[in-house]
Each structure stands twice: as structure tokens, then as C-alpha cells.
């Protein structure tokens with residue numbers, strides 16, 4: 001089945017103004033899907049929308065919104081109520097590096113709302129119409145941080161575990177009803193993530209390209225419940241499951257602690 005038949009005619013991508021979200025927009029447009037772009041930075045999205053409209057001949061709609069705002073997800077639903085959204089990419093999110101008590105409590109709550117509550121609210125908006133049509137797809141942005149505790153990135157890691165488990169659960173619940181759900185777990189990827197998260201030391205990190213991560217997600221959608229990007233990340237994840245939990249916590253702590261200090 002062609003992409004537009006299975007997941008079209010429209011995809012909706014949150015966090016479409018940069019990084020992985022912008023890459024999803026490009027690769028979905030290349031597969032012939034019209035795209036709704038959702039994030040706060042309108043000019044960036046308008047430029048990208050223009051680009052894919054001209055280069056791929058697809059339609060686009062830009063919805064500039066702070067997704068953590070009051071009624072924001074309902075307003076996104078209102079502004080797309082005339083469109084058949086066949087693929088929802090729950091991508092918008094950010095991280096916060098630091099020991100729990102050193103982080104701004106309001107920002108931590110805001111992050112939890114964006115990373116966890118918003119995907120639930122948007123799935124509420126778009127899943128039922130997909131079920132009525134008997135086809136569609138959902139992508140949830142998890143992370144390699146989702147598979148074990150992440151000291152100094154603790155609330156973020158927990159929020160990504162939320163997406164991992166939600167994406168995998170919906171895969172099982174709806175795969176026989178024509179809906180594909182996928183939890184995507186990138187490792188560190190070259191986006192604005194580390195600067196937004198105020199990561200102080202990114203030295204020695206092997207960052208993947210958004211292009212490779214998104215291409216993997218689109219290859220695996222409909223084939224499996226979740227996917228980790230990168231061989232090294234897969235090996236780390238596998239060995240993490242073989243050692244005692246407290247040892248896995250110590251390993252991630254050692255990897256992350258120094259990166260929070262100036």
C-alpha cells in the first residue's frame with residue numbers, strides 16, 4: 001500500500017520547527033503526504049512549509065502554538081478539523097539536565113506537560129477518526145533514556161519512558177484495526193536538543209543525524225512496536241538489561257553527571 005493510502009492524505013508533526021520534527025516534515029512530504037506543522041516558531045515553519053510545497057508538490061498548513069498553553073491541543077484540533085489526519089507524529093519535546101533540586105520547578109512541570117500530556121491529548125483528537133477509517137499511524141518520540149533510570153536527566157528520562165510504553169501499548173491495542181503505532185528511541189542526535197536542555201558538556205558524544213533517525217522510523221512504522229536508533233545504542237540497551245538495576249543506574253549516572261556541570 002502507498003504511503004498516502006495508508007497514512008494520508010495528511011500527517012501532523014509537532015515540534016516541526018527544528019531538529020527531528022523538521023526532518024519528519026521533509027521525509028513525509030517526500031513520500032507524498034500533506035503536512036500540518038505545529039510548534040511555536042512560525043517563521044521557521046512557514047519557510048519549511050514553503051520549501052516542501054515547492055519541492056514536493058504537497059499541501060501544508062502551519063499551526064503556530066505553544067502546545068503547553070491552555071486548550072492548545074483542542075485549538076490544534078479545531079484548526080485541522082477539515083483535514084483527514086492519517087499520521088500523528090508526537091515529536092515536540094525537550095529535556096532538562098541537572099540534579100532534580102537544581103532545576104526550575106515550573107520548567108520541569110512544563111516539560112512533563114509537553115512530553116507526556118500533549119501526546120495523550122493529541123492522540124485523543126486524532127485516533128478515533130483513524131479508527132473510523134480503519135487506517136492510520138502514530139509515532140511517539142521516546143529515547144534511549146527511556147530504558148533505564150537517568151540520574152541528572154531524571155524527569156526527562158521518565159517522560160520518555162512514558163512515550164515508549166504508550167507507543168508500544170497502542171501498537172498492540174490497534175494493530176489489528178489498521179493503526180500502526182511506533183515508539184522511536186534515538187540516542188543523542190544533532191538537533192537543538194542539547195542547547196535547549198542546557199547540557200554543559202557535549203564532548204565525546206557521537207550524535208546521529210536527524211535524517212538517519214527519521215528514515216529508520218519511517219522504515220519500521222507498521223513493522224514493530226518500537227525501535228532504537230544506532231548499533232551502539234542497541235548494544236548499550238541490551239547490556240543494560242543484563243546487569244542489576246543499580247549497576248545500570250550507576251552507569252548512566254557516570255555518563256551524565258559531568259555533562260550538567262560548567
Ligand SMILES: NC(=O)c1ccc[n+]([C@@H]2O[C@H](COP(=O)([O-])OP(=O)(O)OC[C@H]3O[C@@H](n4cnc5c(N)ncnc54)[C@H](OP(=O)(O)O)[C@@H]3O)[C@@H](O)[C@H]2O)c1
Pocket residue numbers: 014015016017018019020021038039040041042065066067068091092093094095114141142143144185186187188189190191192193194196
Ligand atoms: N536530539 C536528541 O538527542 C534526542 C534524543 C532522543 C529523543 N529526542 C526527542 O526528539 C524530540 C524532538 O527533539 P529534537 O531533538 O528535534 O529537539 P529540538 O531541535 O529542540 O526540537 C524540539 C521541537 O519541539 C518544539 N517545541 C518545544 N516546546 C514547544 C511548545 N511548548 N509548544 C510547541 N512546540 C514546542 C520546538 O519548536 P518551537 O521552539 O518552535 O516551539 C522544536 O520544534 C523530543 O521529543 C526529544 O525528546 C531527541
